[in-house]
Amino acid sequence: MKELNLNELERRFQEKIDKDIKIEPNDWMPENYRQTLIRQISQHAHSEIVGMLPEGNWITRAPNLRRKAVLLAKVQDEAGHGLYLYSATETLGADREETIDDLHSGKAKYSSIFNYPTLTWADMGAIGWLVDGAAIMNQVPLCRCSYGPYARAMVRVCKEESFHQRQGFEIMTTLANGTPEQKAMAQDALNRFWWPALMMFGPNDADSKHTEQSMRWKIKRHSNDELRQQFVDVTVPQAEMIGLTVPDKDLKFNEQTGHYEYGEINWDEFWEVVKGNGPCNKDRIDVRRKAKEDGEWVREAANAFAEKRARKKSA
Amino acid sequence: MSKKEWPLWEVFIRSKAGLNHKHVGSLRAADATMAVENARDVYTRRSEGISIWVVESMNIHASDPAEADSLFEPADSKVYRHPTFYDVPDGISHM
Numbered sequence: 488m489k490e491l492n493l494n495e496l497e498r499r500f501q502e503k504i505d506k507d508i509k510i511e512p513n514d515w516m517p518e519n520y521r522q523t524l525i526r527q528i529s530q531h532a533h534s535e536i537v538g539m540l541p542e543g544n545w546i547t548r549a550p551n552l553r554r555k556a557v558l559l560a561k562v563q564d565e566a567g568h569g570l571y572l573y574s575a576t577e578t579l580g581a582d583r584e585e586t587i588d589d590l591h592s593g594k595a596k597y598s599s600i601f602n603y604p605t606l607t608w609a610d611m612g613a614i615g616w617l618v619d620g621a622a623i624m625n626q627v628p629l630c631r632c633s634y635g636p637y638a639r640a641m642v643r644v645c646k647e648e649s650f651h652q653r654q655g656f657e658i659m660t661t662l663a664n665g666t667p668e669q670k671a672m673a674q675d676a677l678n679r680f681w682w683p684a685l686m687m688f689g690p691n692d693a694d695s696k697h698t699e700q701s702m703r704w705k706i707k708r709h710s711n712d713e714l715r716q717q718f719v720d721v722t723v724p725q726a727e728m729i730g731l732t733v734p735d736k737d738l739k740f741n742e743q744t745g746h747y748e749y750g751e752i753n754w755d756e757f758w759e760v761v762k763g764n765g766p767c768n769k770d771r772i773d774v775r776r777k778a779k780e781d782g783e784w785v786r787e788a789a790n791a792f793a794e795k796r797a798r799k800k801s802a
Numbered sequence: 803m804s805k806k807e808w809p810l811w812e813v814f815i816r817s818k819a820g821l822n823h824k825h826v827g828s829l830r831a832a833d834a835t836m837a838v839e840n841a842r843d844v845y846t847r848r849s850e851g852i853s854i855w856v857v858e859s860m861n862i863h864a865s866d867p868a869e870a871d872s873l874f875e876p877a878d879s880k881v882y883r884h885p886t887f888y889d890v891p892d893g894i895s896h897m
């Protein structure tokens with residue numbers, strides 16, 4: 488094959504993207520595309536893994552066996568999501584151990600929502616309903632992402648997410664219809680998680696530096712603000728339905744646009760949490776590091792066992 | 803202390819009897835037996851399969867996507883391999 492120059496390779500690459508032809512691991516791709524994907528997919532993987540912690544906190548204190556089994560299954564799914572995504576980063580040539588070490592050293596980011604504490608059982612409801620709800624909004628368009636392994640992982644993830652949101656909403660509904668104390672607990676959880684959930688979609692479009700290129704590469708299909716609006720539009724009526732109040736005094740439905748208008752997001756808070764100064768940032772990373780260190784002997788034991796089994800076979 | 807990384811495995815799942823195994827993703831495991839066990843937990847939590855194959859990724863040999871045009875070109879030019887290439891007179895059935 489004759490050598491193609493970089494411009495020609497890039498032109499052909501963009502042509503494939505424009506025709507909605509998926510990019511697969513061994514295909515030629517611009518270095519920037521590869522790096523952008525590695526960054527995005529590994530951040531996503533870290534979010535799934537760190538996302539297990541706030542909910543894991545309540546597994547042993549679930550109010551009954553059904554809730555416990557459900558929460559356990561949900562948290563186990565999140566571990567699975569993390570694994571699909573780490574595998575997807577490996578198809579791009581990223582080293583799995585390095586990827587994980589970047590999380591533990593604080594070099595890599597994950598979704599800021601998981602740096603908020605889970606103070607009551609109602610938080611399990613608010614997380615499933617709002618956090619998984621927002622994640623679904625983000626992830627559904629990613630099923631059509633131009634990179635094949637990421638898109639396929641997202642199809643699996645989205646199939647599994649829908650139960651996550653429903654179980655959360657079920658918890659909220661039950662509490663909202665319960666005693667006044669239970670209803671107050673549900674309202675309090677909504678109050679604390681509403682704004683951080685809106686922040687999950689990332690900075691306003693005007694301040695989002697990667698959006699344009701990611702759209703051209705069809706890694707991203709909708710802007711942050713579009714997705715956030717969509718989330719507000721579907722979630723506000725759900726809150727009303729169960730008698731809870733969205734904690735935003737500026738919230739109002741605009742008859743003309745058919746959309747809800749919502750108040751100003753506290754971006755200072757968002758950037759503080761991203762920078763590592765949220766309520767639980769340090770704790771989350773400490774727990775992850777400890778998990779890796781404590782698991783070292785398990786990984787070694789598995790290797791030793793594999794060697795022993797291999798020797799037996801060849802003997 | 804040995805820091806040997808577990809090798810990478812490609813996972814193939816047969817979703818039900820009569821269908822072929824299909825690639826679903828990959829995972830890391832110390833050996834084939836553990837890879838099958840991990841694949842059960844990672845890829846079949848909702849009864850997605852009745853059979854699992856795992857193949858160590860380094861044993862997969864793939865065609866080069868950059869050579870795809872020349873590799874598959876011979877098939878492109880042989881339209882007579884398809885039944886639609888042939889004229890069948892009106893009134894002929896079961897063919």
Ligand SMILES: [Fe+2]
Pocket residue numbers: 535564565568644648
């Ligand atoms: Fe998830």
Ligand SMILES: [Fe+2]
Pocket residue numbers: 535568622626644
């Ligand atoms: Fe997710």
Ligand SMILES: [Fe+2]
Pocket residue numbers: 565619622648651
């Ligand atoms: Fe989830």
